Amino acid sequence: MMQPVQADLFPADGDKQPVMPPVHLDQFEGPLDLLLHLIRSQQMDIFDIPIAMLTSQYLALLVEPDQPAAAQQAGLDLDIAGDYLVMASTLMQLKSRMLLPRPQLDDEGNAIDPRAELAAQLIAYEQYRLLAEELNARPRLGRDVFARCIFPEAENVERPLPEADLDALLLAFRHVLKRVGGEVRHQILVETMSVREQMRLVLERLGAGGMQLDEMLQDSPGREALVTTVLAILELWRQQSISVVQSECYGSVTLLPKQVMH
Amino acid sequence: MLRLCYAIAETGYALIVDDDALTSRIEALVLASDEPLTIKRLVAVLGDDIASGDIRAALLELETHYSTRGIRLVQVADGWQFRTADEHAASVQQLWQIRPSRLSRSALETLAIIAYRQPTTRAEIEALRGVKTSGSIIATLQEREWIKVLGRKDVPGRPHLYGTGRQFLVDFNLNSLNDLPESSQLLDDDEKEQMISNHRGEEQ
Numbered sequence: 001m002m003q004p005v006q007a008d009l010f011p012a013d014g015d016k017q018p019v020m021p022p023v024h025l026d027q028f029e030g031p032l033d034l035l036l037h038l039i040r041s042q043q044m045d046i047f048d049i050p051i052a053m054l055t056s057q058y059l060a061l062l063v064e065p066d067q068p069a070a071a072q073q074a075g076l077d078l079d080i081a082g083d084y085l086v087m088a089s090t091l092m093q094l095k096s097r098m099l100l101p102r103p104q105l106d107d108e109g110n111a112i113d114p115r116a117e118l119a120a121q122l123i124a125y126e127q128y129r130l131l132a133e134e135l136n137a138r139p140r141l142g143r144d145v146f147a148r149c150i151f152p153e154a155e156n157v158e159r160p161l162p163e164a165d166l167d168a169l170l171l172a173f174r175h176v177l178k179r180v181g182g183e184v185r186h187q188i189l190v191e192t193m194s195v196r197e198q199m200r201l202v203l204e205r206l207g208a209g210g211m212q213l214d215e216m217l218q219d220s221p222g223r224e225a226l227v228t229t230v231l232a233i234l235e236l237w238r239q240q241s242i243s244v245v246q247s248e249c250y251g252s253v254t255l256l257p258k259q260v261m262h
Numbered sequence: 263m264l265r266l267c268y269a270i271a272e273t274g275y276a277l278i279v280d281d282d283a284l285t286s287r288i289e290a291l292v293l294a295s296d297e298p299l300t301i302k303r304l305v306a307v308l309g310d311d312i313a314s315g316d317i318r319a320a321l322l323e324l325e326t327h328y329s330t331r332g333i334r335l336v337q338v339a340d341g342w343q344f345r346t347a348d349e350h351a352a353s354v355q356q357l358w359q360i361r362p363s364r365l366s367r368s369a370l371e372t373l374a375i376i377a378y379r380q381p382t383t384r385a386e387i388e389a390l391r392g393v394k395t396s397g398s399i400i401a402t403l404q405e406r407e408w409i410k411v412l413g414r415k416d417v418p419g420r421p422h423l424y425g426t427g428r429q430f431l432v433d434f435n436l437n438s439l440n441d442l443p444e445s446s447q448l449l450d451d452d453e454k455e456q457m458i459s460n461h462r463g464e465e466q
Contacts, residue, residue, distance in 0.1 A: 029391065030391055138443070145345040
């Protein structure tokens with residue numbers, strides 16, 4: 001789509017251009033990065049950018065036929081191509097303004113170089129690009145330097161997975177089968193405590209009045225009894241047979257039979 | 263007279279022991295802390311009768327002591343922490359079996375701009391980099407607690423103002439934002455204008 005435009009505008013430039021090493025758009029962080037690469041690699045003066053030459057090189061890269069997939073879609077994917085296209089139009093505008101016989105003047109009557117803004121932008125970006133590199137070169141915690149910590153499983157790190165090996169897996173499984181006698185049985189445990197029974201017990205114990213949750217759970221022997229008692233309390237609460245009161249965060253929990261609540 | 267001399271000698275001796283004891287106590291505390299340990303926190307733990315100047319002196323002594331060892335005492339985010347020396351990075355990575363995640367150039371550039379220009383907006387970052395900043399870059403930097411929202415800029419749209427968080431200092435081995443490399447060489451907009459107009463002047 002842009003090829004004919006470029007061909008028409010810059011027919012003669014092609015022959016004079018130095019041969020550029022092949023570059024791909026996805027190597028760059030954006031149009032400024034690409035322009036800086038063109039300027040620096042050809043040792044152009046950033047304060048006196050040869051706009052016509054730069055523009056044609058820039059456009060040539062943009063429509064390069066052997067760009068990888070991401071850039072190939074440039075014509076379609078405006079998210080990626082948009083910034084590059086805006087820069088292309090800026091460059092073409094600069095080029096035409098450079099051709100104007102009467103330059104614009106600033107307040108003091110000096111000619112305004114239309115390229116000054118772009119140069120400032122490029123210098124600013126180049127600075128931050130450099131600062132980013134310096135930041136990256138600093139010894140970073142978790143990459144270059146390590147602090148002693150209780151859990152060395154620091155976040156944001158990738159742990160290499162062990163090499164997958166089907167034979168080793170099968171072998172390990174065979175060992176396991178041998179150890180359990182070649183047969184794995186399921187064992188089904190019968191529920192030894194019923195929630196219903198426990199509900200009755202809870203109500204019975206609450207008959208005398210309110211009781212602390214801690215106190216209620218104290219005599220439950222073992223995990224199963226504990227769980228059953230808590231389930232029973234929750235069920236009773238749901239049925240609104242009892243009330244559960246906690247007056248403050250993390251404070252003690254009081255169980256009240258319904259009739260005690262006025 | 264003899265008694266007095268004895269007393270002085272004894273006090274002198276006691277002082278030296280005290281200094282060493284303080285240094286060794288501080289050494290233990292810094293190692294036992296999971297976070298960079300601040301002098302303020304050390305004063306709180308050691309008691310008010312120990313001057314913060316003495317604590318500082320002890321820390322500096324320890325810093326020198328460890329400067330040639332495999333672990334270093336470093337000052338980060340206004341606190342002190344023992345860290346492995348960076349020349350042993352590869353060995354520790356092997357020990358922990360980690361492959362540290364790499365930062366993309368766009369994330370690094372965005373972080374650098376936020377660090378040096380804070381408080382700054384996404385629009386400003388985009389203007390400087392010449393490309394749109396994807397939300398995922400901001401999200402990644404926020405997830406690592408390197409950047410945070412400082413507030414909103416009082417312009418139409420009220421965009422978020424971003425700045426660096428404490429974790430940025432901790433992770434990038436910085437004691438304060440003033441320790442950012444080369445920040446003094448950063449030109450502001452006026453200086454850039456100046457540079458360009460100077461150059462124009464030379465040409466004419």
